[in-house]
Amino acid sequence: MVIKMANSKTSEKKNNHLKYYFNYLLVGVFFLIFFILDMTMGLRTSTTQLLTKIAYSIILATSLNMIVGFLGELSLGHAGFMCVGAYIGCFCANFLHTVIPSPLIVLIIAMMIGGLVAALFGFLIGLPTLRLKGDYLAIATLAFGEIVRTIFKNLSAFGGAQGLPTKRYDKSLYIIAFLIVFITLFVIQNLKRSKHGRAIEAIRDNEIAARAMGINITYYKLIVFIIAAGFAGIAGVIYGHLVTPVANTFFSFNYSIEILVMVVLGGMGSITGSIIASTLLTFINVQLTTQLSGDMAALKYLIYALILIAMVLWNNAPALSNVREKVSLHHLLAWFNGKFSSKKPEKDSQTAVENAVYLKEEADWKKIPTKIPMDSILSTDIKPDRTTEADKPEKSSKQ
Amino acid sequence: MSNYLLETKNLSISFGGLKAAQDVNLKIQKNELYGLIGPNGAGKTTVFNMLTGVYRPTSGEFFLDGENLTGKSAIEINRRGIARTFQNIRLFSNMSVIDNVHVGLSNQSKCSIFASVFRFPSYYKTEKDLRERARALLDVFGLDEERRTVASNLPYGKQRKLEIARALATHPKLLLLDEPAAGMNPQETAELMENIRFIRDHFDMTVLLIEHDMSLVGGICDELTVLNFGTTLAQGSVSDVLHNPEVIRAYLGDE
Numbered sequence: 001m002v003i004k005m006a007n008s009k010t011s012e013k014k015n016n017h018l019k020y021y022f023n024y025l026l027v028g029v030f031f032l033i034f035f036i037l038d039m040t041m042g043l044r045t046s047t048t049q050l051l052t053k054i055a056y057s058i059i060l061a062t063s064l065n066m067i068v069g070f071l072g073e074l075s076l077g078h079a080g081f082m083c084v085g086a087y088i089g090c091f092c093a094n095f096l097h098t099v100i101p102s103p104l105i106v107l108i109i110a111m112m113i114g115g116l117v118a119a120l121f122g123f124l125i126g127l128p129t130l131r132l133k134g135d136y137l138a139i140a141t142l143a144f145g146e147i148v149r150t151i152f153k154n155l156s157a158f159g160g161a162q163g164l165p166t167k168r169y170d171k172s173l174y175i176i177a178f179l180i181v182f183i184t185l186f187v188i189q190n191l192k193r194s195k196h197g198r199a200i201e202a203i204r205d206n207e208i209a210a211r212a213m214g215i216n217i218t219y220y221k222l223i224v225f226i227i228a229a230g231f232a233g234i235a236g237v238i239y240g241h242l243v244t245p246v247a248n249t250f251f252s253f254n255y256s257i258e259i260l261v262m263v264v265l266g267g268m269g270s271i272t273g274s275i276i277a278s279t280l281l282t283f284i285n286v287q288l289t290t291q292l293s294g295d296m297a298a299l300k301y302l303i304y305a306l307i308l309i310a311m312v313l314w315n316n317a318p319a320l321s322n323v324r325e326k327v328s329l330h331h332l333l334a335w336f337n338g339k340f341s342s343k344k345p346e347k348d349s350q351t352a353v354e355n356a357v358y359l360k361e362e363a364d365w366k367k368i369p370t371k372i373p374m375d376s377i378l379s380t381d382i383k384p385d386r387t388t389e390a391d392k393p394e395k396s397s398k399q
Numbered sequence: 400m401s402n403y404l405l406e407t408k409n410l411s412i413s414f415g416g417l418k419a420a421q422d423v424n425l426k427i428q429k430n431e432l433y434g435l436i437g438p439n440g441a442g443k444t445t446v447f448n449m450l451t452g453v454y455r456p457t458s459g460e461f462f463l464d465g466e467n468l469t470g471k472s473a474i475e476i477n478r479r480g481i482a483r484t485f486q487n488i489r490l491f492s493n494m495s496v497i498d499n500v501h502v503g504l505s506n507q508s509k510c511s512i513f514a515s516v517f518r519f520p521s522y523y524k525t526e527k528d529l530r531e532r533a534r535a536l537l538d539v540f541g542l543d544e545e546r547r548t549v550a551s552n553l554p555y556g557k558q559r560k561l562e563i564a565r566a567l568a569t570h571p572k573l574l575l576l577d578e579p580a581a582g583m584n585p586q587e588t589a590e591l592m593e594n595i596r597f598i599r600d601h602f603d604m605t606v607l608l609i610e611h612d613m614s615l616v617g618g619i620c621d622e623l624t625v626l627n628f629g630t631t632l633a634q635g636s637v638s639d640v641l642h643n644p645e646v647i648r649a650y651l652g653d654e
Contacts, residue, residue, distance in 0.1 A: 187516050194515035194522065195505040195529065198494070202502040205491035212451060212485075213569055214477035214506045223512065 018333060020193070023185050023271050027058070030279070031178045046290070048171045052242050054282045055177030056235040059184050061262040061278035062271055063231035066188055068260070069269035070197070071224045072204030074138040077125070078232050078259045080145030081118045083251035085233025087152050089114025090166040090240035097167055107169060107176065111237045118233020119226045121148070126225035130218055145256055153248040163245030177238050184231050189271060191227070200224060258285075265311050277311075403462075404429045404605050405450075405573055410459035412449055419445045420629045422459070425607075427573070427622075432599055433607045434620035434637075438649060441626040443609045444486060447575050450607075451483050452476040464572060478506060480572035484562040486581060486609075492551035496542055499550050499561055500533040503568030533568070539601075540564045540594075556587050560594065567602065574598070576608040580615055592619045617641055625649070 034051055037043060043051075060078060067075045093110035100106050129140045158164045169176075191197050200220050202210040211217055240246045262281055266273025284307055288300040314320060325331060405427040412420050420442040427433045435443050448454045450461060452473035460469040468476050482503075491499050510525040537543040540560045545553065550561060559579060566574060579595065580588040596619055598604050610616040616623065616637075623640040625632040633643045640646055 190516045190518060191512065194512075195501065195508060195510065195525065196512050196515055198498050198501050199505055201494055201498075202491045205493050206489045208453075209485065209489035209491065210502070211473045212477060212483055212489075213503050213565065214474050215502065216474055 018337075020189070023189065023275060024182065026272065026275060027178070027181055027185065031181075035175065043171075045171060048174045049242060050283065050286050051174035052177045052238065053286060054279050055174060055181050056238045056242075057259075057262065057278040057282040058181050058275050059177075059231050059235040059238075060259045061266065061274040062184055062188055063228040063235075064259050065263045065266075065269065065271060065274045066224050066228045068263050069267075069274075070192060070200050070204060071221065073221075074134065075141040075228075076138050076253070076256050076260065077141035077143075077145035077148075078228075079251040079253070079255040080141070080148040081121060081229040081232035082236035082239065082255075083145070083148050083152060083248065084121050084229075085114035085118040085236030086240040086246050086251070087158050087164060087236075088117045089233065089237030090164055090246055091158060093237075093241070094164075094166065103167070103169060104176075107173075107237070107241060110241075111180070111234045114237035114240075115230045115234040118236065119230035121233075122225040122227075122229025123222060125229070126222045130221055142253060142256070145251070145253060149248045149251050159245060161248070163247035164240075166240050166244040166246055168244055169241040173238070173241055180234055180238065185271065187227065187231075192271075196220070196223070261308065265308070265315065267315070403427055404431075405461065405463055405607065407446075407450075407461040408459055410446065410449060410456050410461055412445060412454055412457045418629050420449070420626070423624075423626070423631060424634075425624055427605060427607060429605055430599065430603060431605055432595070432619055432621050433605075434616040434623045435607060435609045435626065436611070436616055436623060437626035437632070439611075440628075442629040443626055444577060445629075446626070447483060447577055447609065450476075450575060451481055477569055477571075480570075481575060482566035482569045482571035482573075483575035484559075484566050484577055484579065486577040488558050488562055490550040490558055490562060490565070492549070494550055495547050496550055496553065496561055497530070497533050497537060497546035499565050500536055500568045501529055503565040504529050504532055507570060536564050536568055555582065556591070559583075559591065563594070563598065567598070567604070572605065574604050574606045576606060578609050578611060580610060588615055595619060 034043065034047070038048070060082065064075065064078045067073055067078075089110040092113045093106050096106045096109060097103070100109075125141065125144050129137050132140055152158050152164075153161055192200075199210070199215045200223075202213065202215055203217055203220055207217060236251075239250075243250075258281070262278040263274055265281070266275070266277030285304065288303055289297075292300050292303075314324070403426045405425060407423055407425045410420065410423040410425075411418070423442075423446055425433070425435075425446075435446065437443055445454065449456045452468075452471055452475065455470050460467055462468065463480055466479065468479055468481070471479070491502060494502075508525045508529055510519075510521050513519075514521050534543055534546065537546055540563070542553075542557060542561060542564065545557070550558065553561060563574075563576070563579070576595070580591055583591060592615065595606060595608070599606055608616070608620070620637055622635065623637055624634045625640055625643075625646050627649045632649055633640045633646050
């Protein structure tokens with residue numbers, strides 16, 4: 001049984017690593033294909049613009065996924081955070097251009113400032129809305145998004161209703177945008193796979209129980225809002241360097257919903273899903289806008305809506321579950337593993353073994369022989385510099 | 400001061416005009432299995448909610464190990480050493496079995512968000528240590544093989560066990576079990592009582608448990624308190640309490 005356990009442990013690890021790096025791989029391959037194309041034959045401006053749009057959509061969707069998928073709260077004001085980042089970041093950039101000659105450095109500083117200010121707004125919004133839940137929080141964030149937009153619309157320093165004129169970055173903006181995508185993925189995935197991420201998910205699953213486990217709910221909710229808002233702000237700065245002028249109408253309620261649609265379509269809590277959904281939707285959206293002109297332009301919304309309905313059906317319709325299972329990521333990964341490690345998953349026999357163990361352990365409950373020293377399991381405070389002694393309590397209970 | 404692990408002094412709470420619990424005085428010694436029983440609506444869970452910081456008592460105080468915890472938040476109380484399970488199971492249902500225990504353990508490790516995101520060496524040490532402790536705990540409850548199962552997919556009895564394991568992971572001095580046998584058949588109940596005894600003996604734990612059914616509690620508890628309509632009806636050793644005519648009347652009615 002010990003050997004069996006060791007086996008399952010390594011395969012688990014392998015699988016986890018694959019899953020863990022999958023998102024980087026996905027975005028990396030996507031980016032590299034276009035990067036190499038760009039280097040060898042050069043891409044049209046419309047393509048690099050599309051790539052930049054895809055990149056900031058991914059940032060927006062994954063950061064909103066933190067709030068909706070991991071924390072389990074509904075936020076309808078993500079475009080508001082993006083708006084703050086875009087206006088503040090680009091305002092600073094306009095000023096910095098007069099001082100610093102390199103547009104790259106200006107962009108980086110602008111992204112930092114835009115991100116930080118948006119994060120500050122995330123904190124400010126997080127504070128009063130902590131007591132709100134579900135629908136009420138959604139409405140409060142919705143109101144925030146609209147208020148922010150209206151404020152910028154009425155500030156003449158930010159260009160008023162005409163919008164803030166910005167200096168466009170050159171074609172290579174998409175490279176920087178994708179670098180930011182990687183940073184976003186890095187932060188969000190690493191946070192998710194830590195004790196803090198588990199605490200956040202615990203709050204989502206059961207707030208009362210999380211509180212009874214001593215999880216500091218206020219702290220984690222604020223952290224999630226701050227990080228998500230910060231990344232939305234950075235996405236806003238990227239947007240501001242792609243489109244000029246930065247107009248308040250873009251950051252309307254509709255756009256918040258569009259980001260939410262990406263998250264929901266991709267599957268709440270799934271980062272891979274958010275990446276794929278935001279890429280596809282952005283692509284479809286841009287294609288529809290450019291392909292349909294004149295009288296046909298009105299059809300865009302019809303087709304877009306039809307595609308959304310089709311995607312939702314594909315994701316959720318029970319009748320399609322078999323087909324879905326066959327092309328699912330999990331299935332493909334298993335197939336990939338089986339193909340290259342010459343070891344079949346043997347799912348059924350595995351569960352049979354597990355069941356047998358389960359039955360056996362059930363019966364063995366009263367026979368657990370050793371007195372388990374609770375203190376060895378629990379009481380020692382983990383000090384970062386402690387040299388870890390591998391699974392001592394486990395061994396003592398196994399003998 | 401007192402040598403009781405938990406002592407409540409005239410703990411009372413009222414909601415508007417309703418006195419849900421009145422002058423509840425519990426004295427629980429270390430390593431004791433203490434039962435809190437009573438008919439429906441007697442205020443048992445209300446007492447638990449006061450002891451875990453869900454409700455703030457209207458009057459009265461309670462002490463854990465001599466330390467006054469009255470009016471502290473749920474989070475603070477958990478950190479001082481009271482952990483609980485819930486009458487209706489409240490697991491983190493979308494998380495794996497081991498992650499449920501991880502959450503319980505998380506307050507005992509120090510690894511900042513910054514260190515976690517940037518994967519400092521302290522992150523790996525913390526994760527390794529947490530994983531080892533979690534698996535050791537799961538092993539005790541025979542759940543280690545199922546550690547990757549999503550919690551809501553566990554059979555009912557195992558969910559109860561996991562909830563207890565998760566509560567123990569917070570390293571409490573006192574464990575509160577709210578109707579641990581609710582919804583179980585007699586066979587499962589008997590096994591559960593065995594488990595509770597095991598926890599008490601092997602973890603050197605003090606347990607306060609609520610049960611509806613006096614015959615079950617009679618089997619394992621050292622002492623009992625009977626609540627009825629928010630007031631203490633009887634208190635003392637199991638045989639005394641269960642033969643108390645007042646208690647019998649409360650459960651069965653007159654004649």
